Amino acid sequence: MRWAIELPSGEFLDTPDNFSLSFELNNQVFSTSDTSGLSGSFTFPVDVVLTKRMKTQLGFPNRVDSASRVSTIENCWVLAGGVRLFLGTLKVIESGQRSAKISIISNPVASLKDTRLPELDLEGNRNVAPATWPNYMKQTVDSPEDYDHIFMPVYNDQDGQPGFNDWDVILEEFAITTCTVTPFVRLDYLLTRIFRVTGWQFSNQFQSGSLELGRLYVFNNVDSKVVTDNATPIPELPDSFSLNQHLPDITCAEFLKKLMAQWGLGLFYNVFTRQIAIIPLKTILTKAARHNWTAYAINDELIADPADVPGYYNYDQATRIPAEAPAVEDVQLIRTVTEFNDLSPLAAGYYYIETNSVLHYTKGNVNDIVNYRLVHRGIRVGSGSDYQAGMDAIWDQIEAHAWAGEFTGYVAEGAEYKFQKNDYPVALMFYRGLQDVISGGNRSPLCGNSVWLDGIGTPGDKAKLTTGGVEVGEAQYSLNWHGQYGLYEQWHKKWSEMLRIGKHCTQTFILPLSIITDFSFSDKVRVGEMDFFIKRLRIKKLLSKGRVEVEASLITVI
Structure with missing residues (x-):
């Protein structure tokens, strides 16, 4: 058998019969110590002799007067023994007159590193007419569930206006004359449009099947009002609007990193089938091993503890949490108001407190409460490691959100209106549904990141999930870090424990190509009596009878 590279034209790169490739498949979850790389699969650089035909195929990389000194050719197939393995981008790294160094990269998220959220194809404007704006909202x-956006009320006490999408609880309708009118984009819809850029088949296994998780929305502070008549420059609500202007101006890749760090998600893709999936790491831990490679092992595993192995699931952030913050397993979680009042001499450090009806944040002293206004800083996970999601959680203030900031849009300055732009955090929000939250009778749209129902009821009552005015469940997930329903307990704990307890090993296998093409990094592999996750597969050598020599970096699942 031999390696071959098929060009987009259908012809094969003019390589000799003894042409050899080695390439590496990387599990994004373990790609670096901070898992920020979103790295792809790649061949190691290989030297090739520049035949006359190859020079033509590569665009004459050896010529000084060529259009580009370095050639890049997309949509090239790598074949082993005539079998297509994966599609990638061929790059001429360097070239002389007689030889060149080439490599091939297959990475579906590469196109997302330069694509910004507001540049996505969001399928045109959303029409409000013939409905009125209050009725449409x-x-x-x-x-x-019938819309890819929502106009839920979000309170902002730093603004001169009543906040975003002001709701009149007496009339049970939106009062839009004095507030910022802002749509928030559904997260699941945004993810679908992001991965459409890659051209790969996408599976959202994080939100699918959960009505509650499907109601996660992306925050923004942009008013929908526009100036349409220069003669009378008064901001008005248009007949239609674009969702593109209501997304944070960051790259798709950066948004994905923040999302996965906050929720403990893995981005898994199969370069052979061109499929990509977002899966909770806690989910794949509970699955049975899909493969048994015991018979293919040709040596005993080598156990090591390399310095760059992550002890947590995280991404590098510019802001680190304070050194005095305790490890997550050592933090006191105060669950009731009574316990809160009885504990005054807390040790120095940051503490997250979730009661049955309100959330508090204290620093150093239990009485140092910041107006119920909480900022998601994260907490230490294990010795020497920081958790910092980079995705803000806009916390509850009674039944509404508090976020210190102003809106983006037109403001009156004397007799004129001027456009102002204000930054806002990259953040997600939960929508729970229309329900009785403050008045004891009339309904309000509840935008709540805690599971608890504030304002009415008794401590311990949960927010309901409603649709069409009908209760369909209770809130089970919180954007609070701690607590039974919080991010750590629900999404991070099992994976963090595995990373800190599991053994890191290296082992060599002789595998049939059919096993390689059927493998996904979301699969567990059994070797002997142990289950492993694969961090990295290095395809070292092509053998006879459709087999390859593979070096695997593993971590035990205990």
């Missing part, structure tokens, strides 16, 4: 909060 109410439809989105009453039947949220």
